[in-house]
Amino acid sequence: MTAKKKILVCDDDPLLLELIDFRLRARGYDVVVAKDGNEAMSLVASERPSLVVLDAMMPRMGGFEVLTRIKSDDDLSHIPVIMLTARKGERDIVSALERGAEDYLVKPFIPDELIARLSKILSKPAARYI
Amino acid sequence: MTLQEFQPLLSDAAFVVAWVVVGSGLAQTLVYLFQLVVAGYALSRRPPVARSALLWHRYGEVAPPIALIVPAYNEQLNIVESVHSMLSLEYPNFEVIIVNDGSKDETLRRLIEAFELVPVNRPWEDSLPHAPLRGLYASPSTDRLLVVDKENGGKADAQNLGINVSRAPIFCVIDGDSILEPDALIRAAQPFIDDPERTVAVGGTIRIANNSVVSGGRIEEVRLPTQILPLFQVVEYLRAFLMARLAWSRINTLMLVSGAFGVFRRREVIAVGGFTKGSMGEDLDLIIKLHRHLITVRQPYRIQFIPEPVCWTEAPSTLAVLGRQRSRWQRGALEVFFRYGHMFLNPRYGRVGIFGYGHMFIVDVMGPIMEVLGYILMPLFWALGVLDLDFLLAFTALVFTYGIFVSVGSLVLAEAELKRFPRARDLLVLFAAAVLENFGYRQLNNLWRVKGYWQYLRSDNSWGEMTRTGFRSTPG
Amino acid sequence: MLQFIWVASLLLCGIAFAVTFVLAALRYVGDRSESGDAFARKRLFTALVRFTEDDDKAALQRVLAETPPRVIANAGFEFTGLLRGEDEARVERAFGDADLGVYVRRRLRKGDEAERIYCAEMLTAFPGRQTVRSLTATLDDPSREVRIAAALALVRLGAAPPIGTLLDRIGMRGQRSRRLVELFRALGETGTDELRTFISNRAGAPFLRAAAIEALAAVSDYGLIALFEELAGDPSSEVAAASIRALGRHGRPESAGAVVQGLRRADWEVRSEAAEAVGRLGLSEAMDELAMLLGDDEWVVRYAAGKALQDFGVEGRRLLEHAAAGTSSRGQRTASMILAEDQAA
Numbered sequence: 044m045t046a047k048k049k050i051l052v053c054d055d056d057p058l059l060l061e062l063i064d065f066r067l068r069a070r071g072y073d074v075v076v077a078k079d080g081n082e083a084m085s086l087v088a089s090e091r092p093s094l095v096v097l098d099a100m101m102p103r104m105g106g107f108e109v110l111t112r113i114k115s116d117d118d119l120s121h122i123p124v125i126m127l128t129a130r131k132g133e134r135d136i137v138s139a140l141e142r143g144a145e146d147y148l149v150k151p152f153i154p155d156e157l158i159a160r161l162s163k164i165l166s167k168p169a170a171r172y173i
Numbered sequence: 174m175t176l177q178e179f180q181p182l183l184s185d186a187a188f189v190v191a192w193v194v195v196g197s198g199l200a201q202t203l204v205y206l207f208q209l210v211v212a213g214y215a216l217s218r219r220p221p222v223a224r225s226a227l228l229w230h231r232y233g234e235v236a237p238p239i240a241l242i243v244p245a246y247n248e249q250l251n252i253v254e255s256v257h258s259m260l261s262l263e264y265p266n267f268e269v270i271i272v273n274d275g276s277k278d279e280t281l282r283r284l285i286e287a288f289e290l291v292p293v294n295r296p297w298e299d300s301l302p303h304a305p306l307r308g309l310y311a312s313p314s315t316d317r318l319l320v321v322d323k324e325n326g327g328k329a330d331a332q333n334l335g336i337n338v339s340r341a342p343i344f345c346v347i348d349g350d351s352i353l354e355p356d357a358l359i360r361a362a363q364p365f366i367d368d369p370e371r372t373v374a375v376g377g378t379i380r381i382a383n384n385s386v387v388s389g390g391r392i393e394e395v396r397l398p399t400q401i402l403p404l405f406q407v408v409e410y411l412r413a414f415l416m417a418r419l420a421w422s423r424i425n426t427l428m429l430v431s432g433a434f435g436v437f438r439r440r441e442v443i444a445v446g447g448f449t450k451g452s453m454g455e456d457l458d459l460i461i462k463l464h465r466h467l468i469t470v471r472q473p474y475r476i477q478f479i480p481e482p483v484c485w486t487e488a489p490s491t492l493a494v495l496g497r498q499r500s501r502w503q504r505g506a507l508e509v510f511f512r513y514g515h516m517f518l519n520p521r522y523g524r525v526g527i528f529g530y531g532h533m534f535i536v537d538v539m540g541p542i543m544e545v546l547g548y549i550l551m552p553l554f555w556a557l558g559v560l561d562l563d564f565l566l567a568f569t570a571l572v573f574t575y576g577i578f579v580s581v582g583s584l585v586l587a588e589a590e591l592k593r594f595p596r597a598r599d600l601l602v603l604f605a606a607a608v609l610e611n612f613g614y615r616q617l618n619n620l621w622r623v624k625g626y627w628q629y630l631r632s633d634n635s636w637g638e639m640t641r642t643g644f645r646s647t648p649g
Numbered sequence: 650m651l652q653f654i655w656v657a658s659l660l661l662c663g664i665a666f667a668v669t670f671v672l673a674a675l676r677y678v679g680d681r682s683e684s685g686d687a688f689a690r691k692r693l694f695t696a697l698v699r700f701t702e703d704d705d706k707a708a709l710q711r712v713l714a715e716t717p718p719r720v721i722a723n724a725g726f727e728f729t730g731l732l733r734g735e736d737e738a739r740v741e742r743a744f745g746d747a748d749l750g751v752y753v754r755r756r757l758r759k760g761d762e763a764e765r766i767y768c769a770e771m772l773t774a775f776p777g778r779q780t781v782r783s784l785t786a787t788l789d790d791p792s793r794e795v796r797i798a799a800a801l802a803l804v805r806l807g808a809a810p811p812i813g814t815l816l817d818r819i820g821m822r823g824q825r826s827r828r829l830v831e832l833f834r835a836l837g838e839t840g841t842d843e844l845r846t847f848i849s850n851r852a853g854a855p856f857l858r859a860a861a862i863e864a865l866a867a868v869s870d871y872g873l874i875a876l877f878e879e880l881a882g883d884p885s886s887e888v889a890a891a892s893i894r895a896l897g898r899h900g901r902p903e904s905a906g907a908v909v910q911g912l913r914r915a916d917w918e919v920r921s922e923a924a925e926a927v928g929r930l931g932l933s934e935a936m937d938e939l940a941m942l943l944g945d946d947e948w949v950v951r952y953a954a955g956k957a958l959q960d961f962g963v964e965g966r967r968l969l970e971h972a973a974a975g976t977s978s979r980g981q982r983t984a985s986m987i988l989a990e991d992q993a994a
Contacts, residue, residue: 058694059731065698079389080257100355103389105260108288111314129229132266138316151733154701199654227767230730234834235827296955296986298948366827367794370856563651574658581665588672597677604669 047073048165051092053083053109054127055101059150063096066154070162080104084112087119094161097144099128099135107139114143123164127152187559190550195564197543198571200535205579208420209586215423216415216480216590228359229263236362237369238266239436240339244331245271245349249278253287255349258390260317264358269318271349272335275304275325284320288312295319295338301447303334328432329448329455336439336447345436351486352382352390353434360482361436364475371475373438373463376422376430377482378414380593381407383490392485397599402495405610406488408580408603415480415591416583422478426529428464430476432456434484441467441474452512454505461513464525480591496621503625504632506537541622544572548616573611580607689716690724697728700743701736709743718752725749726771741774750775754783762792769798773805781808788818796820797828804835812836812843816857824857833864841868845876848888855885862888866895874901881907886916893919897926909935917947924950928957936961940968944980951979955987 050072052063060076067074075090077083081103087095095113099106106128113119123145128135131149139147145164148157241259245252252271259269273281284290290310304326312318323334332346343365347353357377364372383398398404421427430437432448432455445462448455460476467474489495510517510533517534519526551568554560584607587593588600696712699705713721725744729737744750753775757768769787772780784806787799796819803809815832816824836844847853848861862880865873877899880892893911896904908930911923924942927935942954958965972984 056731058728061694062698062701062728062731066702069702080261081389100261100263102258102261102355102391104257105315105317107317108260108314129233129263130265134316142314151731151737153732153734153736155736156734195651195654227730227770231770232828235830237827294986294989296952296983296990298952299982300948368825369827370825563655566655567651570655570658574655574662578658578661578665581662581669585665585668585672588669588676592676597673597680600669600673600676604666604673 047071048093049073049075049090050094050096050161051075051077051083051086051090052096053077053080053101053106054096054098055079056098059098062154063157066158067161070158078102080106080109083109087113087122092122094165095122095124096127096157096161097124099126099130099139107135107142110139110144111142125157125161125164127157184559187550187554187557190546191554191560191564191568194543194547194551195567195571197535197539198547198568201540202571202575202579204532204535205416205575208416209579209582211420211423212416212583213586215419216586228356228363229265232359232363232366233265235366236265236359237343237365238268238341239264239358239362240335240341240344240439241267241269241358242332242335242339242344242346243269243271243349244274244328244335244346245276245280246274246325246328246331247276247278247280248349249276249280249283251350252280253283254390255352256284256288256318258352260315261355261390262353262358263355264362266341267317267358268339268341270321270335270339271318272321272323272331274323274328274331281320281322285310288318288320289314290320293319297338297340299337300443301333301337302450303330303337306334309338327450329450329452332432332455333447333450336442339439342439343436344439344442346432346434347484348433348486351379351433351484352387352392354483354485355391357434357482357484358436361479364477364479365436365438368475371473372477373441373467373474374430374460374476375436376418376427376478377434377436377484378480379410379431379434379484379486381410381488382485383488385485387485395593395595397594397602398488398490400490401606402492402614403488403490404602404606405614406495408584408607408610411583411587411603412580414478415587416579418478419480421529421532422476424524424528425475426524426532427476427478428460428525428529428533429457430460430478432459433486434482452505452508453501454509457505457509458512461509461516461525464529465513465516465522468522468525492617496617496624499618499621500625500628503537503541503622504629506533507626507629510534510538541619541626544619545623547572548619572615576611576615577608580610583607686717686720689720692716693720693724694728697725697740700740701732704739706743706746710747713743713747713749718749721747721749722753722756722768722771726767726774729774745775750777750780754779757783757787762795765790765792765795766798769795769802773802776806781806784808785810788815793820793826797826797832801828801832801835804832804839807839809836812847824854827860829857830860830863833861834867837864837868841865841870841873845873848880849876851883855887858883858885859887859891862891862895866891866898871899871901874899874904878904878907881911886914886918889914889916890918890922893922893926897922897929900929902930902932905930905932905934908932909938912938912942917945917950920945921947921950921953924953924957928953928960931960933961933964936965936968939965940972940980943969943972943983944978951983952987955983959987 050067052060052074054060055078064074064076075086075092077086079102097106097109106126110124113122113124125146125148126139126144127148127150129150136147146160256271290312293309293311295309304324307322307324310320321334321338336344361375361377364375381398381403382392383403385392385396386394398407418427441463445466449458452458489498516522516526517530547568551565555565581604584603594600693712693716696709700709721744729740753768753771756764760768769784772784784799784803788796790796800815800819809815833844844861844865848858877892877895881889881896883889893908896908908923908926909932911919912935914920924939927939939954939958942950945951958969969984969988972980973988975981
């Protein structure tokens with residue numbers, strides 16, 4: 044058995060955190076949660092998660108900014124990021140992908156889809172650094 | 174002339190003066206009572222309030238783009254956190270435009286560092302006059318932020334340039350040091366969705382954040398101020414917003430959408446020339462210009478106040494700062510009243526001329542002078558035996574008992590309809606404040622207002638020099 | 650008179666004081682019952698989270714049976730609001746099995762305005778004859794917002810009466826709301842024929858027709874192009890602007906004629922939409938006209954024309970540079986600002 048992969052989930056909605064936390068743990072992942080952008084940044088650095096699930100509208104620092112910071116930091120940029128947000132505008136989706144997000148899911152979402160996309164990203168060779 | 178001959182003359186004069194004072198107080202009280210009744214009616218029939226998650230679901234698809242325009246002058250302490258808080262607002266399509274109004278501190282540098290701002294060019298419409306632009310900046314990490322750097326020109330000037338560079342059909346102005354609730358924009362946008370053709374301006378509630386727990390640019394826990402001055406202001410703001418604004422909005426004569434939190438349609442604001450520079454009450458001035466313009470061109474319109482969107486602000490907690498603020502508001506009200514004096518009781522301006530201007534005349538122009546006069550003369554006349562006790566009692570009733578009734582009444586409205594305060598105990602504390610503010614605080618306020626009167630009369634009433642005494646705008 | 654002022658003030662104050670104390674007492678009692686709901690809510694969330702993973706219907710039903718229906722209606726739908734697709738449907742079916750639909754239909758009649766709107770929205774989770782009947786009855790609700798919500802729910806359930814009836818029931822005042830775009834969009838998903846007829850009717854209110862066009866534009870049906878082309882010349886500026894925007898979105902070059910005509914309209918809304926559409930469709934024959942619009946009276950039009958020219962690459966850039974090099978004028982300022990936008994300052 045390899046060690047459990049650690050996923051960082053960032054959202055300011057406690058209900059959503061509870062849902063994703065439970066579902067991911069049930070599938071054998073280790074989960075860390077953050078309730079705002081600042082907490083997310085510090086957890087990315089200290090916990091070194093295998094993947095980050097990121098909301099866009101969070102207090103302290105928005106998800107797009109967290110994304111940009113992760114992707115522009117040489118130490119962290121290899122960590123894949125999936126955006127999970129209620130923003131469904133073309134502009135938002137394109138700009139997130141341009142900034143290096145691996146995937147973009149719109150809320151309301153299908154938990155199974157999130158899990159499937161997440162495991163696909165994690166199994167790609169690009170994730171070999173982890 | 175002997176003293177005996179003089180006596181009846183004095184008595185007659187005192188009688189007339191007393192009636193004028195009581196009459197003015199009575200008019201003011203009747204206005205308040207009317208507002209209370211209308212506000213109660215409006216609240217009981219107000220559009221439905223939903224949880225904010227539902228609003229996104231309900232209006233997210235049809236909500237118009239909004240530009241959030243924030244003038245900033247020497248705000249280095251909070252600016253970065255404020256911008257983070259604004260960027261995390263829950264609204265589908267908005268842009269934050271920070272206008273650095275030639276700050277002498279590090280406001281701009283801190284923004285540049287925190288958001289890794291880079292200079293950009295962007296086409297914009299130079300339709301409102303403004304002090305020279307020094308540069309536009311954007312952030313690589315978010316495309317919702319634009320920072321405008323300009324030479325100092327005052328708040329109105331900064332807001333005008335912000336309006337110029339904004340692209341959305343609707344803009345929202347707030348102060349750099351205030352905090353919007355995350356759902357404030359989507360709630361304030363509701364009239365622009367429900368009645369997009371007529372709605373030109375919408376004001377929301379301003380609440381006092383002193384002592385509430387603020388974390389990460391959001392209000393985490395609502396608490397009443399522990400200091401007495403901010404606590405009195407909580408009651409004042411309840412009166413100003415839940416009673417006065419709501420009532421005037423209901424009968425479509427709202428005269429003020431606060432510059433500390435107001436949402437406007439860009440096209441109409443540009444048509445009236447934006448915010449008037451050098452005006453003390455530039456928010457009041459703008460709304461009156463909008464009324465005048467739209468009535469003149471016969472465009473059907475609505476200027477609305479809705480209580481649900483909330484913007485938090487820190488209220489002055491010292492007598493000196495509060496006093497300056499109140500004198501300034503009074504001066505602003507007088508300036509605006511006389512600048513557009515031709516609208517007063519002018520049937521051409523319909524309800525706005527009669528009710529809106531009538532209200533300003535009774536409350537802002539006559540109110541403070543008459544009340545202060547009353548404090549001095551009524552007890553004096555009574556002591557001299559020129560007037561009987563009934564006059565003194567009537568005056569006392571008009572100042573104190575009706576004052577208490579109106580304050581407590583607004584509190585009742587707030588509780589019955591909005592349940593704004595978290596605990597039952599808060600209600601009792603506010604109740605005590607609503608009673609106590611009439612003894613001392615109210616008088617102090619009137620004194621400050623008379624001082625504002627004096628400042629207005631002494632100044633040459635031209636555009637005035639660019640005094641910068643802070644960013645707050647009139648709530649009441 | 651003077652005495653009356655004094656006595657009345659005391660009386661009013663007395664009443665206000667009494668009301669305040671009653672409200673404070675009510676609040677005290679209310680605060681305590683709310684903490685009970687908070688507990689039920691938490692328990693329900695946990696059960697729902699588990700259910701989405703293990704699909705154990707019996708376990709969920711046990712919790713639902715012990716949860717007050719008002720908590721399910723609020724917390725339960727807050728939860729389904731996170732989900733979509735089969736996950737959402739499964740949870741909603743479980744709510745239906747717990748007879749929540751009955752409760753919601755009752756609140757749709759008896760609740761306050763906000764609750765009635767919410768109930769109308771919730772009912773799309775419980776399709777069936779009874780639901781359609783309650784929603785149809787709600788089209789006569791005294792509140793305009795509730796009527797709109799009920800109409801939307803009916804459309805989403807595919808059980809709405811004809812569009813004319815629907816609009817009649819919503820009433821004139823509600824027919825200015827942008828919410829109708831949602832309504833039309835939902836209609837567009839179930840069948841576009843009705844909407845086609847609606848937008849073609851010149852007697853209809855321009856605001857509504859424009860909203861319907863906006864909704865139809867989201868449907869990718871190339872059969873609509875001809876209709877939009879025709880409506881691009883509609884006398885109403887709102888209808889024309891919406892149609893031209895729709896043509897731009899669909900990106901079919903054969904709509905060139907209608908779009909280019911729009912550049913010459915007197916209404917600025919139409920000119921600006923047309924300029925944008927010319928750029929989207931890549932109609933190089935209209936470039937000179939776009940260059941003229943750089944000096945339009947309206948900024949929105951000037952800007953749209955400039956951005957559109959930029960979309961034409963080298964040739965458009967040449968026109969912009971030419972305008973920017975000219976004597977100082979509105980067109981010159983617009984062109985040079987558009988050109989500068991790409992470069993860092």
